[in-house]
Amino acid sequence: MDRIVYDRMAAHDSTHWWYRARRDILADYLRRFGDLPAQARILEIGCGTGHNLPMLAQFGHVDAIEIDPAARAIAAERLGRPIGDAPLPALPGVPRRAYDLVAVLDVVEHIEDDVAALAAMATCLAPGGKILIAVPAHQWLWSAHDVVNHHHRRYSKKTLRAAIAAAGLKPEKLGYFNSLLFPLAAGARLAGRLTGRDDSDDSPPPPAVNKLFESIFRLERHMVGRVPMGPGVSIVTLAKPA
Numbered sequence: 001m002d003r004i005v006y007d008r009m010a011a012h013d014s015t016h017w018w019y020r021a022r023r024d025i026l027a028d029y030l031r032r033f034g035d036l037p038a039q040a041r042i043l044e045i046g047c048g049t050g051h052n053l054p055m056l057a058q059f060g061h062v063d064a065i066e067i068d069p070a071a072r073a074i075a076a077e078r079l080g081r082p083i084g085d086a087p088l089p090a091l092p093g094v095p096r097r098a099y100d101l102v103a104v105l106d107v108v109e110h111i112e113d114d115v116a117a118l119a120a121m122a123t124c125l126a127p128g129g130k131i132l133i134a135v136p137a138h139q140w141l142w143s144a145h146d147v148v149n150h151h152h153r154r155y156s157k158k159t160l161r162a163a164i165a166a167a168g169l170k171p172e173k174l175g176y177f178n179s180l181l182f183p184l185a186a187g188a189r190l191a192g193r194l195t196g197r198d199d200s201d202d203s204p205p206p207p208a209v210n211k212l213f214e215s216i217f218r219l220e221r222h223m224v225g226r227v228p229m230g231p232g233v234s235i236v237t238l239a240k241p242a
Helices: 003-012 017-033 053-057 069-079 114-123 144-148 157-166 182-195 207-222
Strands: 040-045 060-065 099-105 125-136 169-177 234-241
Touching: 003 069, 017 053, 017 125, 017 169, 017 207, 017 234, 040 053, 053 060, 053 069, 060 069, 060 099, 114 125, 114 157, 114 234, 125 157, 125 169, 157 169, 157 234
Parallel strands: 040 060, 040 099, 099 125
Antiparallel strands: 125 234, 169 234
16 A cells, blocks of 8 residues: 555544444444354454454454554554564465454455465464455445555455355355445545546545544444345455355
8 A cells, every 4th residue: 555545544543434433333243243252363464553453352362464564563552562564365474273263354455366365364264263354345436545555456246255265265244334325435436537536535524524424334333244235335244164
């Protein structure tokens, strides 16, 4: 990712509506469908500035990996211990058959060989373990945001299922989320494309709007995985060995 993406993440991951509501949605999703043992061993790959680590720590002992040195330093301070730097897809030095949960939250789209990356993650799972995957949806939503984040693709449910299957895994509870605000997001992307003002700036909106968006997005914590969601900005699933 461009340096500015990590800088914005560090500046806004505690206040931006998207980060805040998304953590709550994913936590509820894990509580309902993760089937994690007490004090599970968890690995987050591509943890960025570590903003998901406290959420994941609700479920057990968390290790983490981040290849960007500046973001890794922030994440290590938040976690209180060192963060690894093993790159995907090989994950050299990462313990195999060790983790009850591997979390890759908006990471797989950054990896050119996503199938090899998912297959490597599978080798890190303990028996019964799962991979929590979140990815951006809809290739037609491609924008400057994807460019500065160095994405290789956005996914459809079909293409994500295909990558998961090719890695020797099968998905559970695969579906869209960030659906309630999808019309606004899609409209903004299309308007930017039509006007030539496609902007990668993802700083928070004014406080009142930020609070409103957070409240709307957070409502999905009661829906994701329980009811079919309409088209969303993202896709989430839990994958396990087939």
